[in-house]
Structures are given as C-alpha cells and as structure tokens.
Amino acid sequence: MSILERRKDIGILKALGAETTDILAIFIIESGFLGLFGGVIGLILGILLAKGIEIVAHKMGYLMVNAYISYELIVGILAFSFLVGVISGYFPAKSGAKLNPIETLRGE
Amino acid sequence: MIRAENVWKIYGRGEAKTIALKNINLEIEEGEFVMIRGPSGCGKSTLLNILALLDVPTKGEVYYKGRKTSLMSENKKAIFRRKISGFIFQQFHLIKTLTALENVELPMILDEKDKYYRRKRAKKLLEMVGLENRLNHYPHQLSGGQQQRVAIARALANNPKIIFADEPTGNLDSKSGITVMEMLKELNEKGITIIMVTHEQELERYASKIIKLRDGEIIEIVKK
Ligand SMILES: Nc1ncnc2c1ncn2[C@@H]1O[C@H](COP(=O)(O)OP(=O)(O)O)[C@@H](O)[C@H]1O
Numbered sequence A: 001m002s003i004l005e006r007r008k009d010i011g012i013l014k015a016l017g018a019e020t021t022d023i024l025a026i027f028i029i030e031s032g033f034l035g036l037f038g039g040v041i042g043l044i045l046g047i048l049l050a051k052g053i054e055i056v057a058h059k060m061g062y063l064m065v066n067a068y069i070s071y072e073l074i075v076g077i078l079a080f081s082f083l084v085g086v087i088s089g090y091f092p093a094k095s096g097a098k099l100n101p102i103e104t105l106r107g108e
Numbered sequence B: 001m002i003r004a005e006n007v008w009k010i011y012g013r014g015e016a017k018t019i020a021l022k023n024i025n026l027e028i029e030e031g032e033f034v035m036i037r038g039p040s041g042c043g044k045s046t047l048l049n050i051l052a053l054l055d056v057p058t059k060g061e062v063y064y065k066g067r068k069t070s071l072m073s074e075n076k077k078a079i080f081r082r083k084i085s086g087f088i089f090q091q092f093h094l095i096k097t098l099t100a101l102e103n104v105e106l107p108m109i110l111d112e113k114d115k116y117y118r119r120k121r122a123k124k125l126l127e128m129v130g131l132e133n134r135l136n137h138y139p140h141q142l143s144g145g146q147q148q149r150v151a152i153a154r155a156l157a158n159n160p161k162i163i164f165a166d167e168p169t170g171n172l173d174s175k176s177g178i179t180v181m182e183m184l185k186e187l188n189e190k191g192i193t194i195i196m197v198t199h200e201q202e203l204e205r206y207a208s209k210i211i212k213l214r215d216g217e218i219i220e221i222v223k224k
C-alpha cells in the first residue's frame, strides 16, 4: 500500500472523528508488525545461511567453523526490527495526523 | 445552530493568491435542509468544509451553538466530527481495504462502541440503504451509487444531528442520484439538519433554504 493511499486513509479517519492518538496507535501497531514480520524473514534467511556455511565448512574439513545463534541474538533482532517498524510508522503518521482532514485528504 | 461571521478563506500568497471565500455571513438553524449552490470553483466545498470543522477560516469565526469553534481543541473537534456530524463526500472516500460492513462500523469503533452493538447497527444501516446483500463487498466491488449509499450509512453510524454532503450526487447516474436525494430528504424529515453543496439547480426543490454563492461571495439567501 502506497504512502499516498495511507495519507488519504488518515484524512478519512480524521474526517470521521478519529483523535490523533487513535491514528498514531493504528499506524504504529501496523508498521511495528510489518517490521517484526521483516525481522522474522531476515532471521530465517540468516539462520539458513549460517547453517549452510557451517555444513560446507565442515565438509571441507574446517570443523571449528560453527554457526552460533544465541537466544539473546534472536530476541534482540526481533525487538530491533519491531522498533524500526514502529519508528518508520510514527513519523509519517504524526505529520499526517497534525494536518487538518482536508489538507490530508488532498494528498491523493 | 451554526453561524459564520465574516469568514474569509485565502489560499496561497502573492501571485498565486486565491480568495476562495469573501466575508461570508450565514446562520443555519436546527432541522433545516440547506443547499449551498453555485458554479464550479465558487467556493462551495471550501465553505462546507469550514462549517463542518474539517478546515479553518483564514479570517472570521464559525460558531457552533453560540461557541467559538476557533477555541475548540483538536480533540473537541474530533468529538464534533464523530458524534454531532456526518460527512458525505463527492468521491465517497471509503477505506478500500475494508468491507462495506467494516466501513460503516468504523465511526463506531472510533467512538468505542462495543462489537456486538456495532455489528448490529452497521447491518441495520446498510439494510436501510438497500445494501443488505452487499455487507462483505469491498468498495471496488460496488457501483458508484452503492458506494455512496455505504458512505451515507457510515455518516449515520453515530446518530448525527447534522449531515454535511458535498455534491453527494455529483458522481452518480441520475437514478442513483434521486435515490440519494430521497434518502437525505427522509433523514431531514426525521429531524436531522442537512447542509448540502451542489451546482445543480433542479435539486433546489429538496431544500428549505438556498444559499447562492458566486466567486466566493453569497449573492442571495432564499428561504422556502
Ligand atoms: N488547497 C487549495 N489551494 C489553492 N486553491 C484552492 C485550494 N482549494 C480550493 N482552491 C481554490 O478555491 C476556489 C474554490 O474552490 P472550491 O471550494 O473547491 O470550489 P467549488 O467546491 O465551488 O467547486 C477555487 O478557485 C479553487 O481553485
């Protein structure tokens, strides 16, 4: 969904009587989960890649090369990607929510 | 109920300056069916948006029930938009990713109504506008006339006292246009104040008051 489309939705929500906090909540939760989803995908790809390298390295005789993925690392990465999502949703939503509904709706 | 006093709206500055509204004075009483009529570009939408508290005047004041709306906080204005008024746009402005039923529920979600009540009322309103078989359709699966009826149901969700409508028949064929006008007439008979914008003279027969606008100025107010 494009940013312009989102902007228009913010305008509609404001015209229907949404308060600034409602709009921030809706968009931050959404972008936070989008970020988290991206984090999960990245994590899976990362683990597969690390394990792949480990297997290849072992086959070549480098038995010391081991993929080490700690629980803390996983949690850290997921939390970080959620946070990045939240932040990337916060600023556009905040700027959209501050304008009056008509200015926001014109953004189409 | 709503009063505009010396309202001006000026867009841009210098070369690009457009005076959209010039010293508008008007008063709208409860229960009226007001039509703001004039040619395209004369400032009708600008005026309606300001009266509906969706936009603010450059100069002048709009009063709601005797109170200056310029002193209302953003949250107070949100409450006005959510509980006191309903707005119908020429371009419908439904949320594309929500079904008809969800679009009608939206103002009630913002007003923190419980889920059971919301569902029931949204269904009842869609039934009232003749869309009981389209509850789970998305906007792109509906005709223009059907989308505008969803928008009317949405505008009614929180039992508004005032309905604002900006050329609600502007994007519709004449048959759907008549249906929409008859619905507005019926709502007005139930006591809802209607403030509508149009450029079509033949719609004047629905109105109890006509405000004629030309180049941002009121040239005549006719009471019937
Ligand atoms: N955001 C804007 N910026 C600059 N000019 C605008 C803006 N909105 C409206 N106008 C101008 O103000 C005038 C009145 O516009 P509008 O209220 O939309 O007229 P109507 O609804 O009667 O067609 C027009 O000349 C239009 O071009």
Ligand SMILES: [Mg+2]
Binding pocket: B044, B045, B046
């Ligand atoms: Mg207009």
